Amino acid sequence: MMRRYARWRLAWLILVGAVCVAAPPREILDRGTGATLHVSERPWVLALEQPQLAAHARDYVALYAVEIDTSGRRSYHLAAFFWSTVPGRDRYAGDHPSLTLQVDDRQLRLDPLGKSPQDAGVSRWPLAPPARGALLTIYEVDTALLRQLAGNGRVRARPESDPTLPPDLWFEPWRSGNRAFAAFVAATVDAD
Amino acid sequence: MRCRVLVQLVLATGLGAASMASPAQSTRLLDAAAVSDRDDHLDLSVDFSCSLRYQSHTPTSEGDELHVQLAIGPDCSLPPNAQFPVDRLLPAGTADLVRSIELQPGLTGGAELIIRWNRIEKFVLAPAAGMRGLRVRVQRTVAQRVVVDDSAQVPGSYAVNLESRQQPFDPLDAPKAGALLSAPVFVSERVVDGQTWYRLRAGPFTSRREAEQVLREARERYPGAWLGIDDEPPAEPLADGELAPVPPGPAGTRPAETREDAALDRLLDEARQALRARRFDDAVARLTQVIASQDYVHRIDAAELLGLARERKGQLAQAKAVYEDFLRRYPDGPAAQRIRQRLQTLRMAGLPGRRGSGSGADRVGWSGYGNASQFYRRDDSRLSSDALSRNLTTQNALLTDVDGLVRHRGEQYDFAARASMGYAKDLLQFGPGDQLRVSSAFVEVNDRSRGLGARLGRQSRGMAGLNGAFDGLLGTWQWRQNVGFNAAVGMPVESTRDGIHADRKFVAVATDLASARLGWDTAFYALAQQYGGMVDRRSIGFESRYLRAGRTLFAMADYDLHFGALNNVTVLGTLLTESRWAFNLDAGRQKSPLLSIRNALIGQPTLVFDDLTTQFTPDEIDQLARDRSASLTQLGLGAAHPLGDRGQWTLNLLSTDLSGTPASGGVAAVPGLGRDSSISTEFMINGLLRAGDTHSLALRYQDGGTGRVASIGVGSRLLLAQSWRLTSRLRLDRHTQQTDGSDEWVYVPSLRLDYQHGHNVIELEAGAELDRKALNAGGSEDTNRFFFSLGYRLTLDAGRR
Numbered sequence: 004m005m006r007r008y009a010r011w012r013l014a015w016l017i018l019v020g021a022v023c024v025a026a027p028p029r030e031i032l033d034r035g036t037g038a039t040l041h042v043s044e045r046p047w048v049l050a051l052e053q054p055q056l057a058a059h060a061r062d063y064v065a066l067y068a069v070e071i072d073t074s075g076r077r078s079y080h081l082a083a084f085f086w087s088t089v090p091g092r093d094r095y096a097g098d099h100p101s102l103t104l105q106v107d108d109r110q111l112r113l114d115p116l117g118k119s120p121q122d123a124g125v126s127r128w129p130l131a132p133p134a135r136g137a138l139l140t141i142y143e144v145d146t147a148l149l150r151q152l153a154g155n156g157r158v159r160a161r162p163e164s165d166p167t168l169p170p171d172l173w174f175e176p177w178r179s180g181n182r183a184f185a186a187f188v189a190a191t192v193d194a195d
Numbered sequence: 196m197r198c199r200v201l202v203q204l205v206l207a208t209g210l211g212a213a214s215m216a217s218p219a220q221s222t223r224l225l226d227a228a229a230v231s232d233r234d235d236h237l238d239l240s241v242d243f244s245c246s247l248r249y250q251s252h253t254p255t256s257e258g259d260e261l262h263v264q265l266a267i268g269p270d271c272s273l274p275p276n277a278q279f280p281v282d283r284l285l286p287a288g289t290a291d292l293v294r295s296i297e298l299q300p301g302l303t304g305g306a307e308l309i310i311r312w313n314r315i316e317k318f319v320l321a322p323a324a325g326m327r328g329l330r331v332r333v334q335r336t337v338a339q340r341v342v343v344d345d346s347a348q349v350p351g352s353y354a355v356n357l358e359s360r361q362q363p364f365d366p367l368d369a370p371k372a373g374a375l376l377s378a379p380v381f382v383s384e385r386v387v388d389g390q391t392w393y394r395l396r397a398g399p400f401t402s403r404r405e406a407e408q409v410l411r412e413a414r415e416r417y418p419g420a421w422l423g424i425d426d427e428p429p430a431e432p433l434a435d436g437e438l439a440p441v442p443p444g445p446a447g448t449r450p451a452e453t454r455e456d457a458a459l460d461r462l463l464d465e466a467r468q469a470l471r472a473r474r475f476d477d478a479v480a481r482l483t484q485v486i487a488s489q490d491y492v493h494r495i496d497a498a499e500l501l502g503l504a505r506e507r508k509g510q511l512a513q514a515k516a517v518y519e520d521f522l523r524r525y526p527d528g529p530a531a532q533r534i535r536q537r538l539q540t541l542r543m544a545g546l547p548g549r550r551g552s553g554s555g556a557d558r559v560g561w562s563g564y565g566n567a568s569q570f571y572r573r574d575d576s577r578l579s580s581d582a583l584s585r586n587l588t589t590q591n592a593l594l595t596d597v598d599g600l601v602r603h604r605g606e607q608y609d610f611a612a613r614a615s616m617g618y619a620k621d622l623l624q625f626g627p628g629d630q631l632r633v634s635s636a637f638v639e640v641n642d643r644s645r646g647l648g649a650r651l652g653r654q655s656r657g658m659a660g661l662n663g664a665f666d667g668l669l670g671t672w673q674w675r676q677n678v679g680f681n682a683a684v685g686m687p688v689e690s691t692r693d694g695i696h697a698d699r700k701f702v703a704v705a706t707d708l709a710s711a712r713l714g715w716d717t718a719f720y721a722l723a724q725q726y727g728g729m730v731d732r733r734s735i736g737f738e739s740r741y742l743r744a745g746r747t748l749f750a751m752a753d754y755d756l757h758f759g760a761l762n763n764v765t766v767l768g769t770l771l772t773e774s775r776w777a778f779n780l781d782a783g784r785q786k787s788p789l790l791s792i793r794n795a796l797i798g799q800p801t802l803v804f805d806d807l808t809t810q811f812t813p814d815e816i817d818q819l820a821r822d823r824s825a826s827l828t829q830l831g832l833g834a835a836h837p838l839g840d841r842g843q844w845t846l847n848l849l850s851t852d853l854s855g856t857p858a859s860g861g862v863a864a865v866p867g868l869g870r871d872s873s874i875s876t877e878f879m880i881n882g883l884l885r886a887g888d889t890h891s892l893a894l895r896y897q898d899g900g901t902g903r904v905a906s907i908g909v910g911s912r913l914l915l916a917q918s919w920r921l922t923s924r925l926r927l928d929r930h931t932q933q934t935d936g937s938d939e940w941v942y943v944p945s946l947r948l949d950y951q952h953g954h955n956v957i958e959l960e961a962g963a964e965l966d967r968k969a970l971n972a973g974g975s976e977d978t979n980r981f982f983f984s985l986g987y988r989l990t991l992d993a994g995r996r
Contacts, residue, residue, distance in 0.1 A: 108359045
């Protein structure tokens with residue numbers, strides 16, 4: 004009886020632990036260039052309701068943390084996917100979206116990297132789009148921003164290249180990625 | 196001279212017409228709407244012609260549509276679950292804020308007020324005391340304040356942000372960090388969304404290399420340190436005549452603007468053409484794309500044009516930001532001097548004290564807005580039972596409404612004049628007669644630089660403590676950014692179908708206190724009102740709002756000093772969680788009707804107040820007024836949550852208790868209705884059949900003093916083509932009477948087809964209310980009602996963006 008109770012308790016702890024502890028980042032070896040990439044297991048997903056266009060439809064942006072290690076030289080990026088569930092708004096932020104990110108008191112404007120994957124040291128970006136038609140854009144960032152995204156601060160975003168977006172409207176968190184980013188920072192930035 | 200003539204014309208038309216109006220039976224539930232604008236918010240007031248009690252609203256605090264569920268009061272001469280044609284208000288003068296205001300039957304009974312904004316807005320809702328209206332405060336972003344502890348950091352340079360927190364740093368933190376890094380360290384403040392952040396910063400540094408060196412050294416002790424580049428907003432506006440210096444940005448960080456690009460040349464030409472043709476949205480979209488290219492050779496031209504496009508579009512805050520960025524990038528360019536002049540002009544226009552009767556559009560010069568509508572409406576009833584059969588046409592009328600607003604914005608003074616009227620032509624042979632309704636007729640002048648304003652005529656609200664419309668004078672003074680004073684004197688308007696009633700007068704004062712940093716604003720007021728030479732009301736009270744991301748709170752209280760009783764206390768709160776649950780709470784207790792000496796007339800065999808003074812002493816009249824006011828207690832809880840990407844679910848619980856009134860002065864006692872509780876839930880989904888459609892299913896169960904009601908309602912709105920929309924609804928009610936347990940079934944179908952072209956609409960609506968009631972003696976009684984409505988609405992804009 005006691006043993007069965009202990010088994011159930013252990014199973015419950017494992018389940019809770021699995022829920023509470025975020026998965027570590029994915030590690031990918033690019034065989035074409037020899038670079039090693041780390042990508043956060045889950046993204047930050049932010050969204051903006053567009054009820055004036057379609058009820059309960061939204062524009063989305065998903066942010067993954069990416070580290071590219073090329074022969075010991077590391078660079079850090081955010082890989083952003085832009086998509087929309089409003090019909091006809093597939094490219095709502097344009098083909099080269101600029102993104103303003105605000106985390107707590109820090110507001111940062113991110114412009115697209117403007118490099119091909121090869122210029123960045125990889126064969127291709129190993130990221131699957133979260134929705135059909137999602138546009139991938141890569142931004143170069145510093146580790147301080149990744150640490151902030153790994154914390155419990157307030158996160159908001161604005162695709163500045165969307166001409167229909169009013170000036171004081173922001174994308175708000177739809178799904179937090181702070182645990183995945185925390186695991187990413189622990190495995191990459193703080194791993195030295 | 197032209198202004199004086201216009202003032203006289205508006206006053207004569209509005210007030211003169213109001214005095215000729217003949218009182219008649221009400222056919223409209225929506226009475227008037229008006230917008231008052233302040234620097235950081237707009238107040239939309241919606242007045243009802245009878246009591247519509249607030250029950251719940253969705254979404255809680257942000258969206259482009261606001262749906263408010265209302266219970267129909269007994270003075271509306273309609274049953275609680277009445278089916279009525281959609282009622283509309285014309286939002287002239289609110290054009291920049293509101294697209295439409297409609298009142299329609301609720302999907303499970305009652306009424307539903309739908310306010311459609313022109314864009315997504317953040318708002319706080321507040322029901323008016325007396326249940327005769329609603330106020331919605333729409334938040335506008337307040338410019339971020341920057342207070343630099345010492346003027347160490349100059350905008351346009353580099354700093355290393357070591358740490359940010361929401362509590363002040365210890366006085367020793369800065370010198371300790373400075374000693375560690377061998378660099379100057381200071382603390383700056385920044386307000387973001389009303390929250391003050393304290394930032395420990397090293398610098399300023401004139402070169403990026405120097406800043407990055409310090410950043411590398413700092414990361415060991417401050418792992419979250421980051422490089423700040425030009426990230427402190429500019430300082431406060433300068434004195435008159437002084438050109439605005441905007442420090443140059445670090446030019447070395449940007450690529451040289453030397454690249455030719457034929458595609459961008461084409462975009463720039465298209466933008467110029469769009470600007471000349473006043474298609475500002477097109478121009479802004481194209482210019483935004485052009486300046487995204489940092490190395491384009493004509494980027495400087497595009498940047499200047501973008502600022503101009505924003506300015507002409509009336510987006511002054513964005514225009515200022517574009518010009519400031521221009522001066523940082525091109526401080527010595529050929530256009531820099533004229534950009535500085537333009538920036539200075541914009542900053543002068545943005546000085547505190549700006550008030551207006553419209554939605555705050557910053558267009559210089561004259562502008563005009565107008566709406567007109569005509570609807571034909573017919574309503575037939577058929578009553579049949581074993582004993583009798585009767586047909587009756589209860590309404591056959593042509594309803595005409597016009598609304599016009601003229602505005603002039605000058606360097607220092609703003610002028611506005613508004614008139615909103617409706618005329619119902621009664622086509623029945625023995626009907627209630629023609630009705631003329633004047634909702635608004637006023638002129639307004641504002642001195643922006645001194646913060647003074649005055650409005651004269653028939654107007655709606657405009658300050659705390661005032662319920663409904665009044666004829667009179669309202670004065671405002673914005674003394675400081677966060678402190679304002681208001682005073683009003685006039686005569687309350689019982690009904691917009693009435694003329695001026697000089698037998699009832701009031702004077703009221705109020706003070707508004709606001710704290711953008713804390714997210715609070717509160718108004719305290721005092722009001723004294725006379726009727727027939729006696730004290731009608733003598734109230735003091737407050738209205739307070741708290742607005743933050745994800746949570747709002749509204750509280751109000753009104754205490755009548757003359758009657759020594761609390762007239763009204765209400766609390767409304769909303770909460771949005773990270774998991775996207777939205778909760779709202781509504782709790783209140785109020786007198787129904789509000790305490791007023793005129794209540795003494797209720798139940799008396801006279802409508803003339805002077806007749807009472809011959810029968811009763813003043814103290815007895817006071818007591819009669821108290822006795823005729825019942826107490827209404829209401830408690831409501833609501834929850835809402837998205838269903839996937841395309842749906843939403845809401846749940847509302849509501850409990851009300853209306854007390855009885857004692858017998859006095861020859862008027863019999865009225866027993867209380869007891870506790871009335873209801874639970875309702877609604878599911879909404881869009882895009883089920885095709886893109887753009889919306890479908891709803893609602894269920895409601897109510898248990899009250901008179902019986903039980905179970906309702907189910909389904910509704911859908913389909914986009915048939917780009918401009919055609921079909922709305923269909925079906926509701927089924929089952930009433931079980933408390934007295935004898937008999938059942939009554941009600942079927943309520945309705946169909947509405949509308950065609951929209953720009954802001955103009957043609958609309959056709961038809962519906963029925965089929966009621967079968969089982970009789971005690973056996974058999975049944977059928978009451979069938981059919982209504983039909985056809986009409987159009989036109990919008991005229993001589994200055995709309």
